[in-house]
Amino acid sequence: MSSKKKRAAAIDLSVEAERRRPEEGGDGGDREASDGAAAAAEEDGDVKQKQREGPKEETGGEEEKVVEVVADQGEDGSNEEIKYRTQQGDMMEEDKQPAAAANVDDDGGDSDGAGASAEEKHMVTEATGGEGDDGGDSRTAMAQDELSEMQEEMERMKEENRMLRRVVDKTVRDYYELQMKLAAYQQQPAAADEPKETEVFLSLGATTAAGGSGGGGFPEAKSKEQAAWRRRSVGSDDSDDGKEDLGLSLSLGTSSSYDDDQKAVEARPHDVDGAAAAAMIVGSRPAPRGYALLESSKVQGGAAPAAGELSAAGGITSQSVNPANRKTRVSVRVRCQGPTMNDGCQWRKYGQKVAKGNPCPRAYYRCTVAPGCPVRKQVQRCLEDMSILVTTYEGTHNHPLPVGATAMASTTSAAATFMLLSSTTSSSSVSDAAAAAAGVSTAPSSSYLSPYLLNSASPLLMPGATVGGGGGMQHLNLFGNSPSSSSLLAPQAPGSSKYPWSPNHPPLAGAGGNKRPFWSAGGDGDKPAPAALAENVGAVMSDPNKFSAAINNFMGKDGESSSGKSSTFAWTRSMDRTATPASVPAPARPRREPVSEEMARSARARRHVARQLRSAPYPIPSYRWKAMKESNRKKTLPAAQKMDWEDANCSVCMEYPHNAVLLLCSSHDKGCRPYMCGTSHRHSNCLDQFKKAYTKGALLEELPANTVGTNLDSTPLITGEKNESVDLACPLCRGKVKGWTIVEPARSYLNGKRRTCMQDGCSFVGTYKELRKHVKSEHPLAKPREVDPILEQKWRLLEIERERQDALSTITATMGRAIVFGDYVLDLEDEDDLDDVESDEDDNANGHETDNTRRMLMFLMRQVARHHQNQRLQNAIGTTGGAEDNYAVSSGANATTPYHYPLEGDDEDDLVMAGGGSTGMVRPERRRRRRRRNRERLFLGLH
DNA sequence: CGTGTTTGACCAGCGC
């Protein structure tokens, strides 16, 4: 429905736009009107315009437009920018009133205004001509000429596209076959030796540590243990067997990925690829405790808990392991020195043991989110690098995942994917691994697009809903799991994690896609999960083949899967809410199993059950919450809030936020409560870093940003809607941050929580008060952390790649079988359809937008990406409702300057002082990926 | 008192 339209809008840039304009009178209504205005100015310049157009179009001939686009993209950023703006302008106008908007974004502020892209002018001109008819015949004639020309072009393009499609198809097929073969090949050996355990380790960031690590280390050391586990699991879960026959191609990449890791660690300057990026993240994160290094290893093909936390930190290592097995195991490496790193799930420790080869005790946990949940996890410190926690998840949850977990899972996968992208290894393996980590089910089929769409998992993208590989899918229903370091290292957060709001309430309505930054700690279970998650999900579309399923699973709502292609989700359903042993994979050990059954009846069992029920981490099951949410929200709000901050975790440093400020994001009303440290540079300085990152991003990307100020800071000053400020994205929901506020009770409560000192090398842990003392005495010279320019640059590259991937995901989601070639997107509609369409088009000379769009096989991805953004924006606006726009923003004097680090004073330590209260509104427009990027940047900034 | 952790005991594969 709207999707098509939207898509069309997004794509209209090139041929389409031009073509359509003349004919479509009505559709463009607003736009045309506004355009018209613009046109008016240039009106007399018709000729001029044409001339301008002329060169571009004529030169290129048929391919012109496309070519043009490409060229722009490739070489001249400005052009691209312009186009984008144009488009944006349209969007804006659509949303608002034509007149007003004009200045801020579009032409007004930006110098490029003059440059209204050729195309746009085109359009304008034509439109004008058509309507006003001032130009007279000559003009009309020209227009017609153009039109015909364009049509011709279109034809050619179609041809070309067809050819391309074929090629692509073939390539894909080949690829797929290869993959299968590979998988088969891999499986064979495995089968021969051992049951089906091929493990591949894709470790990105953590490599170093991971390397040869003994206990925690994956590769070598664990083989035996793993084997044991597998055995067990295999034996127990026969039920799953059938499903996982297909091997995942994951294994291949291993070694290579490993190398990548190394690279990452070394942080080679020029590596742009994912690995490098990963490295950056990892490497850069020297600091602070909080950033986790994640390594997720997906093991047995089956279902695995997603590695949630992983994402929390930046580094990611993912190990993927054999597909053939029935149970899925996911190992995650998280650098976590700090106290709690929750993965969003509730775990109960049931044992601890010192395993051979690693003096660090291994802790055993079982999922307590739902009474019968069979999921377990092991947490152990890596021998080589004690700061790394290796968490291995096993089993499939029999319940919907808590929001936090979900978010994390997706995040994780995204991160993993991301990292893996660049690796030379087969892309498919990468993505699969990522998916696995995320708890996504991976199927061989999923690899279909992989070669082209690697990143389906980009953090932002939530899978739409399509699922590709039916049969062989494996379900990793995990969710985020993070190693809760509890017993091992850190003080554990109170076991109670609460998810005040549930994740996917709003059925993926396609709202603004927000997601948790992969570094965000999704962990803290209680943290407000991204309220907007659901929204985001909708907004974000992802690689249908893989992620949607996963996500849906995470969400725990299969049924609501946005796209309705739920076939694959069936299993999920059955599992959900069913605590029955039957639905759940049998316990690992046959022997124990009976026992557990008995337990149910025994007094102890009763006790246990009671406990579990009572202790359910999530006071309200997400699915129930959904229902209750609406009705009770108001009443429970206070309580909920309390809960919010009780386990609040700063998304930047991943610890208890001191001098906490509550960011007011677009999902605030939905329960999103992103607390962040408002402390100075002597401490975590998170808020400042956060803003700084955004600001920087803005500066870099936002052209002559008149509005360089950061939102938070500048907002207060700029109250008008016209202000263009950098958008800050909520670290939890990715919704727009409109400001922040201070919740006194929360602050005082959180200040009493102990957290680590952020100074490098310092392991001091204490409450805010203690920390202040500590810092004063121990780190009197503390300075703001610096950002390594090289790393930053790398990061930027990474971001670009990411953006691209986002676009890809969007494309994939929107168009079923799109494939991306460089900047081109090929919509692999069924041949038949295509043909039909073509004929249709012929009939309709112009074709409808939709058709054209749909058939438009090639267009710039960027466009899509932008469209995507805009869409999100719109959604956000719509969803959020303008009503909430009035968030109070406290403006601490010191908070006003992004880069300003208050130098002293204990009291002044707080960047944010209570009391600030000016209000500001930030324009919703221009929600860009920047958000995420910036967020990511934080990493760089933090250490 | 409820809830979660700790920890020694127990059990089941595995290899010798």
Place this chain on the structure above:
DNA sequence: GCGCTGGTCAAACACG
């Protein structure tokens, strides 16, 4: 069959 190991149990504790 024995010992080793990893994984799990469950009583004892600790905590709020």
